[in-house]
Amino acid sequence: MNEHNPLLPEVATVIETIQETHNIKTFRVRLDDEERMAAFHFEPGQVGQLSLFGVGESTFVINSSPTRMDYLQFSVMKAGEVTTALHKLNAGDKVGVRAPLGNWFPYNDWKGKNVFFIGGGIGMAPIRTIMLYLMDNKKNYGKISLLYGARSPADLSFKEDIKGWLTDKKLDCTLTIDNPAEGWEIDAKHRVGLIPNVLKELAPKPDNCVAVLCGPPIMIKFTLMALKELKFPDENIFTTLEKRMKCGIGICGRCNIGGKLVCVDGPVFSYAQLAQLPPEL
Amino acid sequence: MTIRFLTTDGLAQWLAKVSETRRVLAPRKEGKSVVFRQWKAGDPEPVLAKATIAPKAAVFPPCETLVQYKSVKDAEDLSKTNLTLEAPTQAEPTLLFACRPCDARGILALDTPYLNGRFKDPYYAARRAATVVVSHTCDTPSPTCFCTWVGAGPANPEGSDVLMTSVDGGFVLEAVSENGEALLAESGLPDGADKMDQARATRTNAAKRITARKDLSKAPERLKARFTDMAFWIEQTAKCLSCGACTFMCPTCQCFTITDEGEAASEKGGQRLRSWDYCMSPMFTREASGHNPRMAKAERMRNRVSHKYWYATEYTKDHHFSCTGCGRCIVQCPVSLDIREIVLKAIEE
Numbered sequence: 001m002n003e004h005n006p007l008l009p010e011v012a013t014v015i016e017t018i019q020e021t022h023n024i025k026t027f028r029v030r031l032d033d034e035e036r037m038a039a040f041h042f043e044p045g046q047v048g049q050l051s052l053f054g055v056g057e058s059t060f061v062i063n064s065s066p067t068r069m070d071y072l073q074f075s076v077m078k079a080g081e082v083t084t085a086l087h088k089l090n091a092g093d094k095v096g097v098r099a100p101l102g103n104w105f106p107y108n109d110w111k112g113k114n115v116f117f118i119g120g121g122i123g124m125a126p127i128r129t130i131m132l133y134l135m136d137n138k139k140n141y142g143k144i145s146l147l148y149g150a151r152s153p154a155d156l157s158f159k160e161d162i163k164g165w166l167t168d169k170k171l172d173c174t175l176t177i178d179n180p181a182e183g184w185e186i187d188a189k190h191r192v193g194l195i196p197n198v199l200k201e202l203a204p205k206p207d208n209c210v211a212v213l214c215g216p217p218i219m220i221k222f223t224l225m226a227l228k229e230l231k232f233p234d235e236n237i238f239t240t241l242e243k244r245m246k247c248g249i250g251i252c253g254r255c256n257i258g259g260k261l262v263c264v265d266g267p268v269f270s271y272a273q274l275a276q277l278p279p280e281l
Numbered sequence: 282m283t284i285r286f287l288t289t290d291g292l293a294q295w296l297a298k299v300s301e302t303r304r305v306l307a308p309r310k311e312g313k314s315v316v317f318r319q320w321k322a323g324d325p326e327p328v329l330a331k332a333t334i335a336p337k338a339a340v341f342p343p344c345e346t347l348v349q350y351k352s353v354k355d356a357e358d359l360s361k362t363n364l365t366l367e368a369p370t371q372a373e374p375t376l377l378f379a380c381r382p383c384d385a386r387g388i389l390a391l392d393t394p395y396l397n398g399r400f401k402d403p404y405y406a407a408r409r410a411a412t413v414v415v416s417h418t419c420d421t422p423s424p425t426c427f428c429t430w431v432g433a434g435p436a437n438p439e440g441s442d443v444l445m446t447s448v449d450g451g452f453v454l455e456a457v458s459e460n461g462e463a464l465l466a467e468s469g470l471p472d473g474a475d476k477m478d479q480a481r482a483t484r485t486n487a488a489k490r491i492t493a494r495k496d497l498s499k500a501p502e503r504l505k506a507r508f509t510d511m512a513f514w515i516e517q518t519a520k521c522l523s524c525g526a527c528t529f530m531c532p533t534c535q536c537f538t539i540t541d542e543g544e545a546a547s548e549k550g551g552q553r554l555r556s557w558d559y560c561m562s563p564m565f566t567r568e569a570s571g572h573n574p575r576m577a578k579a580e581r582m583r584n585r586v587s588h589k590y591w592y593a594t595e596y597t598k599d600h601h602f603s604c605t606g607c608g609r610c611i612v613q614c615p616v617s618l619d620i621r622e623i624v625l626k627a628i629e630e
Binding site: 004005006007008009011051052053054055056057058079080083094096217242243244246247249250251252253254256258259264278279280281 | 347348350364366368370394395398399400401402403404505508509535536537538539540541542543544545546551553555558560565566567568569570572574575580584587588591592593595596
């Protein structure tokens with residue numbers, strides 16, 4: 001982050017791109033300034049504004065873990081002008097980066113607790129950073145679980161990572177897809193069903209447990225209902241919010257919910273915090 | 282604090298002297314409007330009227346370049362190009378002359394997000410540091426003025442460096458900040474303390490002529506209670522055209538958009554621009570997915586009024602409303618919507 005001028009991006013180079021699904025692509029970038037890259041620090045949950053000069057800028061969570069700093073990783077769903085242009089990038093291309101921005105998951109408050117992650121579709125991106133961070137600091141946490149769902153096997157992102165997650169002893173990983181698919185062998189870790197229903201099947205206990213939930217609005221709505229059925233209190237449920245953003249630094253007045261700005265007071269919020277805000281998601 | 286006296290006849294001469302070291306922005310008549318333009322020695326005298334649009338452009342221009350980008354051939358390897366970025370954050374020393382106290386208080390309101398937030402905006406900070414504000418206190422408020430309702434007034438010093446008040450034969454200039462002291466010290470003008478009583482009388486009379494003050498202290502809690510009362514907001518917003526005149530004229534409206542022009546891959550390059558935007562626009566909060574939290578104009582009006590009369594009181598240091606009571610939104614609205622009516626109705630039980 002350019003502390004003197006938070007509206008001026010730093011130039012970075014794309015070192016690798018990974019086509020995750022038909023409309024999600026992952027970019028790994030390094031700041032061109034080696035000193036700045038070596039000194040770069042961010043907290044899990046913080047975001048960056050990626051620029052394509054001449055096109056525009058958009059906000060993405062830094063979904064690599066702060067414990068793994070070979071590159072900064074962003075996963076981009078193709079949705080509009082900037083993301084369509086980003087999807088055309090190849091290794092060697094230049095982008096602008098303004099990062100880190102926003103707040104982060106309050107992982108210090110979660111020490112000694114179990115953490116249950118629920119990701120839907122591209123919602124897996126913010127989950128990835130905090131989940132990897134906790135796994136790299138496993139001794140401070142209880143059981144770490146992941147329920148990751150997408151429409152179909154092809155729509156699951158981070159397919160390479162998933163192979164490791166399914167066998168990693170530090171993580172209890174369950175995947176689910178909406179409808180049966182060829183090649184998808186149903187077992188305890190490979191289910192078929194909507195996320196809220198599978199969550200109720202898994203029935204995590206709310207005692208000493210924090211739930212982190214990210215995904216499209218409809219998935220959040222019904223998964224939240226399921227978590228409430230399972231008796232998770234609002235202060236133990238966390239999510240990340242999205243808004244149309246421009247400055248990312250709390251001055252352009254666009255991303256507010258009530259008196260809070262998602263770009264500086266978020267994107268991470270607990271449900272207890274959201275309950276204090278006007279209902280304007 | 283320093284008080285000086287400037288004669289009516291001496292005004293142009295003093296401004297000419299200041300214009301040797303500063304850009305002078307002063308009100309001028311253009312057609313039916315009064316706007317702030319650069320004043321140079323020899324120009325007709327400024328019109329000492331309240332401007333049609335608040336002079337926030339002095340510190341927050343309608344359009345400015347944030348970043349200039351271009352690609353130049355690498356000197357050592359001509360097959361390579363290097364992307365270069367430049368950010369023009371310099372500002373010209375400026376005198377903002379004869380704005381109104383409501384305009385100056387508006388600039389103070391812009392300080393909250395741009396200077397006192399988590400990050401400081403260097404473009405705004407440079408212009409702000411370079412600008413000295415001389416406010417002309419009001420003689421004759423309009424029926425649409427309501428500065429006293431929001432904790433301001435026709436001679437309120439907040440945001441100003443010098444208060445200028447009309448008296449017989451000229452103006453009393455009263456420094457109300459360090460920058461104001463410096464401006465008056467270098468002016469060479471005679472002392473004006475003996476005319477201060479006249480100035481105070483003018484100011485008191487002006488305050489009396491503002492429409493009788495209504496109590497808005499309950500506005501934050503009542504707007505909070507009204508948030509889900511969509512029938513109320515739909516009724517209040519029924520006439521609104523979402524034209525945005527209110528936001529563009531407003532001294533405290535801060536919202537902007539960022540757009541890119543040109544291309545980065547050439548020597549000619551392009552620029553990233555910041556331009557005024559308006560929260561009353563249907564597209565303001567539209568996300569790439571198509572989801573729009575404020576698709577209905579009633580939701581946008583609710584946000585605008587709530588921001589100025591509720592949210593601002595929570596996050597600003599001084600807990601002021603983000604409204605200076607200048608009344609321009611009322612004067613300019615093509616369908617005569619009146620924010621005073623909306624807030625007062627919201628407060629009604």
